Amino acid sequence: MLSTSVAVLRLAWQSVRRRPLSSFLTALVVALGVALVVAVETVRASADRSFTETARGYDVILGPPQGSPLQIVLSTLFHVDEPPGTLPWSAYDAIRKDPRVAAAIPYAMGDTYRGHRVVGTVPAMFEVLTDGEGRALQDGMRGRLFGEGRFEAVVGSVVASRTGMGIGTTFGVSHGLVEGGQPHKERWAVVGVLRPTGTAHDRAISIPIATFYAIPGHTVPDQEEEARPLSAVGVRLKSPALRLLILQESRTGKAEAQAVLPADQVRKLMAIVGDVNQGVTIVAWIVTVVAAVSILVGLYNTIQGRRREIAVLRALGARPAHVFGLILLEALILCLVGGAFGLLLGHGAVAAAAPTLLGSYGVRVDVGIGGHDLQMLGALVVLGLLAGLLPAWRGLTTPVADNLQAEP
Amino acid sequence: MSAEIVAELVRVERVYEMGEVLVHALDGVDLQIERGEYAAIMGRSGSGKSTLLNMMGCLDRPTAGTYRLTNRDVAELDDDELSSLRGRTLGFIFQAYNLIPHLTVLENIEVPMDYAGVGPRESRERAEALAERVGLGDRADHRPTQLSGGQQQRVAIARALANDPSLLLADEPTGNLDSSTGQEILDLLTHLNEAGTTMIVVTHDAKVAGQAHRTIHMLDGRVDRILVRP
Numbered sequence: 033m034l035s036t037s038v039a040v041l042r043l044a045w046q047s048v049r050r051r052p053l054s055s056f057l058t059a060l061v062v063a064l065g066v067a068l069v070v071a072v073e074t075v076r077a078s079a080d081r082s083f084t085e086t087a088r089g090y091d092v093i094l095g096p097p098q099g100s101p102l103q104i105v106l107s108t109l110f111h112v113d114e115p116p117g118t119l120p121w122s123a124y125d126a127i128r129k130d131p132r133v134a135a136a137i138p139y140a141m142g143d144t145y146r147g148h149r150v151v152g153t154v155p156a157m158f159e160v161l162t163d164g165e166g167r168a169l170q171d172g173m174r175g176r177l178f179g180e181g182r183f184e185a186v187v188g189s190v191v192a193s194r195t196g197m198g199i200g201t202t203f204g205v206s207h208g209l210v211e212g213g214q215p216h217k218e219r220w221a222v223v224g225v226l227r228p229t230g231t232a233h234d235r236a237i238s239i240p241i242a243t244f245y246a247i248p249g250h251t252v253p254d255q256e257e258e259a260r261p262l263s264a265v266g267v268r269l270k271s272p273a274l275r276l277l278i279l280q281e282s283r284t285g286k287a288e289a290q291a292v293l294p295a296d297q298v299r300k301l302m303a304i305v306g307d308v309n310q311g312v313t314i315v316a317w318i319v320t321v322v323a324a325v326s327i328l329v330g331l332y333n334t335i336q337g338r339r340r341e342i343a344v345l346r347a348l349g350a351r352p353a354h355v356f357g358l359i360l361l362e363a364l365i366l367c368l369v370g371g372a373f374g375l376l377l378g379h380g381a382v383a384a385a386a387p388t389l390l391g392s393y394g395v396r397v398d399v400g401i402g403g404h405d406l407q408m409l410g411a412l413v414v415l416g417l418l419a420g421l422l423p424a425w426r427g428l429t430t431p432v433a434d435n436l437q438a439e440p
Numbered sequence: 441m442s443a444e445i446v447a448e449l450v451r452v453e454r455v456y457e458m459g460e461v462l463v464h465a466l467d468g469v470d471l472q473i474e475r476g477e478y479a480a481i482m483g484r485s486g487s488g489k490s491t492l493l494n495m496m497g498c499l500d501r502p503t504a505g506t507y508r509l510t511n512r513d514v515a516e517l518d519d520d521e522l523s524s525l526r527g528r529t530l531g532f533i534f535q536a537y538n539l540i541p542h543l544t545v546l547e548n549i550e551v552p553m554d555y556a557g558v559g560p561r562e563s564r565e566r567a568e569a570l571a572e573r574v575g576l577g578d579r580a581d582h583r584p585t586q587l588s589g590g591q592q593q594r595v596a597i598a599r600a601l602a603n604d605p606s607l608l609l610a611d612e613p614t615g616n617l618d619s620s621t622g623q624e625i626l627d628l629l630t631h632l633n634e635a636g637t638t639m640i641v642v643t644h645d646a647k648v649a650g651q652a653h654r655t656i657h658m659l660d661g662r663v664d665r666i667l668v669r670p
Contacts, residue, residue: 035554035557035558035559035560036554036555036556036557038560039550039554039555039560040554043543043551043554046542046543046547047542049542050541050542340538341540341541344534344538344540345540345551345555346499346523346526347497347499347526347532348526348527348532348551348552348555348599349523349524349526349527349528349552349555349556349603350523350527350555351519351520351523351524351555352519352520352523353520354523354555432499433494433497433499433500436499436532436534436538436611437490
């Protein structure tokens with residue numbers, strides 16, 4: 033009967049409230065577990081996405097013949113790891129002229145400014161590369177792109193916030209990809225600042241590739257343009273389906289460069305990172321399950337002290353199912369109240385950290401409640417019911433007459 | 441014209457197994473309780489009076505014989521039916537009051553109505569009227585710990601009356617109270633009986649039994665003798 037069910041629910045709620053401290057602590061443990069799951073899942077999903085989507089800008093990357101494909105992808109797209117060597121400018125010329133190629137972007141790397149990587153490239157890079165939402169890097173930037181051959185620079189948002197660089201700032205670079213290298217005397221002026229994109233370019237400084245070669249030591253004097261060294265060439269094809277053909281040709285062609293498929297390399301990387309991520313997710317879930325077990329233990333122990341109350345309810349007309357439902361509902365209330373609090377806490381923490389993560393680390397996290405949270409609530413209902421089962425059974429089997437006798 | 445029978449026990453037995461030994465807690469009890477009656481059950485501990493009360497309260501079932509409550513044979517009812525019979529036709533008053541500690545006076549009185557499926561509005565109105573009737577109208581929002589023993593027992597009495605029971609069972613209702621408060625409770629029970637409530641009181645106190653029309657003395661699981669007040 034409806035009014036009876038409502039009454040049982042009310043009774044369960046009052047019973048949970050009667051033990052404020054123990055109920056609060058139990059719900060808090062659940063909340064922390066859930067918040068942990070939410071935070072880990074959000075960051076994991078965001079990292080996965082940003083990794084996978086950053087790799088989407090190029091169909092193929094040409095790198096030096098030596099060095100592993102993963103190293104080439106990491107150094108070119110994510111600006112971690114050093115470029116494993118160089119390939120000659122002629123390789124760039126050749127691929128640029130290939131009719132199947134929509135865009136080819138050269139990269140020359142090897143210098144830093146206060147720990148931030150300096151990338152010699154062409155302005156087209158900011159159009160070809162996109163962020164996780166598919167917007168070109170140049171969209172929404174302040175200032176303008178550098179002009180070819182001019183001593184101008186475009187800096188990422190993290191570089192700007194960490195170094196205080198803005199439009200008009202001039203700076204020099206030092207040799208090497210680690211701090212403390214030999215300073216060069218050339219000076220560049222910042223002409224543009226990118227919006228936070230959540231990509232590696234938030235942490236990088238880009239300069240025209242011609243000015244990179246103007247730095248003494250980067251080219252041998254009077255070197256033929258053909259022989260100038262490049263770190264990599266990012267290639268966008270007119271049809272992504274052609275990438276396997278290009279890969280094939282690279283293997284059989286001249287050994288001055290190797291072609292790698294960034295999507296494949298990122299997939300391999302994600303497979304490794306994914307295991308770690310999964311481990312972290314499992315740990316977060318274990319915390320939540322432990323919380324559910326604490327509900328079970330806490331509730332189970334209260335039944336001993338509530339035998340008289342249960343017996344009285346039975347004497348007053350409660351059916352066995354009412355007693356069972358009462359205790360099950362108490363477990364469910366603790367689990368769901370804790371869970372709802374945990375969802376708020378988790379999403380709140382992620383939302384609070386999101387601007388910092390993007391601004392200071394260039395990591396874009398997706399803020400907001402999603403379908404994953406519904407799954408989480410569903411899982412909590414199941415956990416709550418499981419946690420309540422044993423205590424409820426104990427309540428159900430509490431003898432009535434024996435527990436009504438005179439003294440407690 | 442014979443009076444209406446509310447509760448009837450016919451050769452009721454209740455046998456417990458204590459290891460190898462069989463204990464006959466009730467050993468063939470025949471008893472009839474008429475509507476409007478006020479009966480007391482007396483006897484030493486171990487005489488079977490508590491078992492008899494549990495039996496009449498449908499908290500226990502006979503191992504032999506028949507118990508009919510408002511013309512329904514308890515043996516034919518399953519657990520759910522027995523629970524609702526208990527909630528709708530019986531009222532319990534205990535020595536230790538047995539109120540639910542985290543509920544207010546009104547909420548305690550509402551519990552039997554909740555399980556009987558009475559709607560919230562009607563149940564609130566009836567609870568308020570009952571609190572008024574036992575003299576606790578001004579304490580309706582108090583919790584049991586804020587009340588004296590006598591007041592708690594009044595709440596328990598109001599709760600027992602919630603579903604207008606056919607039979608009210610009281611187990612040593614004044615056992616935890618001082619004599620003057622106990623007397624107030626006995627007076628209240630007498631008033632209720634005069635207003636039509638059928639009442640059975642289990643006690644070892646002759647003064648309590650003295651309020652009843654009949655006193656049933658139990659001995660070794662049998663009805664030893666029945667005294668009718670002149």
